[in-house]
């Protein structure tokens with residue numbers, strides 16, 4: 001996946017949105033992170049919680065390899081957590097479940 005960021009802003013939601021990162025709702029009246037860019041040649045615009053946008057930034061910073069290979073699974077991460085933190089929590093939970 002290659003993604004080229006074109007713009008980002010922090011508007012106040014006038015209606016509900018779904019967070020691209022964690023899949024939870026962004027409530028009307030909440031300040032959120034909106035970004036648009038070109039993903040695989042297609043214009044895309046997405047919304048995220050502010051803490052999820054932060055987690056995404058951290059995720060990208062921790063990514064071991066070319067940023068052009070970085071990607072994330074939409075709606076799959078824990079709110080405000082990086083994909084590594086989410087995977088770690090799931091791994092622990094899976095271990096606990098087998099006990």
Ligand SMILES: [Zn+2]
Nearest residue numbers: 019022049052
């Ligand atoms: Zn979120």
